[in-house]
Amino acid sequence: MTYARFTVFFTPKFAYIKKKYYFCNLFARYIYMTQQDLLAIKQRFGIIGQNAQLNRDIEIAVQVARTDLSVLITGESGVGKEHFPKIIHAFSARKHGAYFAVNCGAIPEGTIDSELFGHEKGAFTDAKSEHKGYFEIADGGTLFLDEVGELPLQTQVRLLRVLETGEYLRMGSSTVRKTNVRVVAATNLNMRQAIDDGRFREDLYYRLNTVEIRVPALRDRKEDIPLLFRKFAVDFCNRYQMPPLSLNDEATRLLQDSYWRGNIRQLKNIAEQIAVIEMDHQISADTLRKYLPQEENRQEIVLREPSRNAGKDYSHELGILYNMVMQNKKDLEELRALLDSSTRNIEISKYRNHDKAPAIDLSPSREAEEILPIEDNLRIDEGERERIRKALALSGGNRKVAAEKVGLSERTLYRKIKEYGL
Ligand SMILES: Nc1ncnc2c1ncn2[C@@H]1O[C@H](COP(=O)(O)OP(=O)(O)OP(=O)(O)O)[C@@H](O)[C@H]1O
Numbered sequence: 453m454t455y456a457r458f459t460v461f462f463t464p465k466f467a468y469i470k471k472k473y474y475f476c477n478l479f480a481r482y483i484y485m486t487q488q489d490l491l492a493i494k495q496r497f498g499i500i501g502q503n504a505q506l507n508r509d510i511e512i513a514v515q516v517a518r519t520d521l522s523v524l525i526t527g528e529s530g531v532g533k534e535h536f537p538k539i540i541h542a543f544s545a546r547k548h549g550a551y552f553a554v555n556c557g558a559i560p561e562g563t564i565d566s567e568l569f570g571h572e573k574g575a576f577t578d579a580k581s582e583h584k585g586y587f588e589i590a591d592g593g594t595l596f597l598d599e600v601g602e603l604p605l606q607t608q609v610r611l612l613r614v615l616e617t618g619e620y621l622r623m624g625s626s627t628v629r630k631t632n633v634r635v636v637a638a639t640n641l642n643m644r645q646a647i648d649d650g651r652f653r654e655d656l657y658y659r660l661n662t663v664e665i666r667v668p669a670l671r672d673r674k675e676d677i678p679l680l681f682r683k684f685a686v687d688f689c690n691r692y693q694m695p696p697l698s699l700n701d702e703a704t705r706l707l708q709d710s711y712w713r714g715n716i717r718q719l720k721n722i723a724e725q726i727a728v729i730e731m732d733h734q735i736s737a738d739t740l741r742k743y744l745p746q747e748e749n750r751q752e753i754v755l756r757e758p759s760r761n762a763g764k765d766y767s768h769e770l771g772i773l774y775n776m777v778m779q780n781k782k783d784l785e786e787l788r789a790l791l792d793s794s795t796r797n798i799e800i801s802k803y804r805n806h807d808k809a810p811a812i813d814l815s816p817s818r819e820a821e822e823i824l825p826i827e828d829n830l831r832i833d834e835g836e837r838e839r840i841r842k843a844l845a846l847s848g849g850n851r852k853v854a855a856e857k858v859g860l861s862e863r864t865l866y867r868k869i870k871e872y873g874l
Pocket residue numbers: 498499500501527528529530531532533534535639640680716717720851
């Protein structure tokens with residue numbers, strides 16, 4: 453009997469059917485699960501969109517999460533790269549470990565090695581005590597190196613070593629330490645260009661780029677633009693307690709045909725501005741046009757060029773310099789007007805109680821000269837904050853473009869944005 457049962461079970465035909473059924477089932481489950489999982493992941497991480505490339509990117513992130521492979525996330529500024537390292541961490545075996553996101557562009561060049569690898573007491577003048585770096589505190593977890601293309605070359609050497617061997621040295625120490633950190637990096641740089649310019653090590657690029665996730669630009673996922681706009685509009689209208697926004701067909705088409713240099717960040721900014729500023733919340737194409745960047749801002753740049761490479765054609769730099777000079781001239785005029793009015797106020801308050809006040813001298817007085825440095829400082833900070841705010845608004849949140857507009861390096865701009873709470 454046992455023998456008979458055994459025979460029936462393993463007849464070649466039955467085994468074939470069973471195998472076929474098993475794979476069909478697995479395949480069906482895979483498709484079904486993927487759709488369900490995708491939806492759940494998007495909800496969990498606040499990702500809006502149905503674009504096929506975006507879906508593929510999420511699938512890749514989930515697949516590679518189980519491995520310890522290095523992942524490089526590329527894509528233009530504002531496309532949503534920062535979701536992916538979070539997905540990778542959440543679906544990895546390290547999910548209960550630490551997750552740190554480090555913006556390599558925002559840390560001053562002089563302290564970045566210490567931030568990443570730590571230092572010993574006395575390693576440099578200000579090193580009053582020992583300091584643990586991210587590779588130490590993220591041990592067993594995931595480290596997201598954002599804007600990795602901005603890393604200085606000497607840091608790239610250290611990074612390559614820790615990626616290859618898991619070993620690193622704290623600054624000021626010769627003791628080799630071990631770490632088990634999974635690195636996910638992101639960049640909006642054209643890395644090929646950065647390598648050609650000698651700004652980024654090729655060996656490190658290949659080490660980081662074991663798997664690449666390319667996040668599509670917004671203009672390449674037009675079908676998602678109305679969805680995203682609707683979501684942002686609902687959020688901002690709720691936040692500012694404004695009536696709901698709606699776009700007519702022409703406005704929707706205009707939205708879909710725009711270039712979106714600053715991608716989703718820019719779309720989000722525009723939705724916020726419209727939600728706050730527009731009284732009539734039925735938005736027409738004409739209304740929308742006021743918020744879109746001018747035609748000349750549309751340039752075919754897929755991934756931005758590294759900033760140091762900009763030396764070949766100086767017309768762009770001349771434009772920036774011209775803008776800076778004009779801005780300084782305007783600031784000077786405003787400062788002069790302010791100085792005039794404060795001089796007048798000083799003179800008036802000085803003689804307010806006198807029966808006969810002398811004629812007001814509008815030339816700068818001694819008092820005015822004395823208060824100038826303080827006023828000057830205040831104005832420069834305020835002026836700079838305002839200039840950066842405007843530049844960010846005009847560039848749709850694209851920090852590279854904004855940095856060029858205000859004539860700062862991107863690294864400095866990152867810090868100023870943080871400092872001014874922009
Ligand atoms: N699919 C999406 N759904 C909803 N919001 C999104 C989506 N993608 C991006 N965003 C939002 O757009 C903004 C920009 O995204 P993010 O900061 O990830 O861009 P980035 O690619 O890292 O840009 P950068 O290179 O300038 O750092 C964020 O506010 C983010 O929440």
